Amino acid sequence: MSDTNGSQALLARIRAWLVVFVICLVLSGATAFPLVTELRLLDSSLDGWAAPVGELLPRFADWIDRVEGSLRAADEQAPYLLYGYDWLAFAHLVIAVAFYGPYRDPVRNVWVIEFGMIACVGVIPLALICGPLRGIPFWWSVVDMSFGVIGILPLLHVRRLTKRLEALQRGAVPPEAGRPNGTRPEAVRANGA
Numbered sequence: 580m581s582d583t584n585g586s587q588a589l590l591a592r593i594r595a596w597l598v599v600f601v602i603c604l605v606l607s608g609a610t611a612f613p614l615v616t617e618l619r620l621l622d623s624s625l626d627g628w629a630a631p632v633g634e635l636l637p638r639f640a641d642w643i644d645r646v647e648g649s650l651r652a653a654d655e656q657a658p659y660l661l662y663g664y665d666w667l668a669f670a671h672l673v674i675a676v677a678f679y680g681p682y683r684d685p686v687r688n689v690w691v692i693e694f695g696m697i698a699c700v701g702v703i704p705l706a707l708i709c710g711p712l713r714g715i716p717f718w719w720s721v722v723d724m725s726f727g728v729i730g731i732l733p734l735l736h737v738r739r740l741t742k743r744l745e746a747l748q749r750g751a752v753p754p755e756a757g758r759p760n761g762t763r764p765e766a767v768r769a770n771g772a
Contacts, residue, residue, distance in 0.1 A: 592740055593685045597737060604674055608668040608672045619647055619651065621643055625640045674698070685740075686744055686745045692738050696738065699726075700727060701727070702724060707720060707724075
């Protein structure tokens with residue numbers, strides 16, 4: 580397989596992983612808009628067709644019931660509080676748009692992938708600090724932290740593939756391209772170019 584074919588195959592793999600990551604970001608963001616409805620459906624399902632799950636995980640079922648009741652009350656009495664969830668959703672969608680840069684040119688825009696990795700790592704201290712401050716059970720903070728852990732895995736893979744693509748692209752450059760007057764690489768390095 581030639582360097583060009585290898586580069587194209589790597590680029591296709593990078594793009595496929597980025598599409599999966601962006602879809603997850605968009606879904607994660609989009610589900611924050613109808614949160615009251617989603618929690619109402621989840622809570623009623625834990626009392627209905629998913630009752631075995633509620634019986635198996637009673638603390639989970641109690642937590643969902645409590646959160647659903649609180650969100651429903653906020654929606655009825657102070658719907659402006661839910662505006663924060665709209666911004667949360669919007670932030671996910673904006674971050675998803677940022678990954679268009681790496682989709683187009685992953686080598687040039689590897690910093691976006693690294694930014695995403697930093698954001699995934701940042702989920703952990705956020706959950707550990709803000710969770711207890713807001714009265715979130717630790718086990719739910721672990722669920723929140725799992726999004727950072729799960730999110731960083733494809734980004735690590737994409738970064739690794741991007742670094743391989745960068746190396747392939749460097750190797751695919753014709754010997755004389757980018758060097759003054761066709762000089763040898765050793766001569767270019769010696770002259771500080």
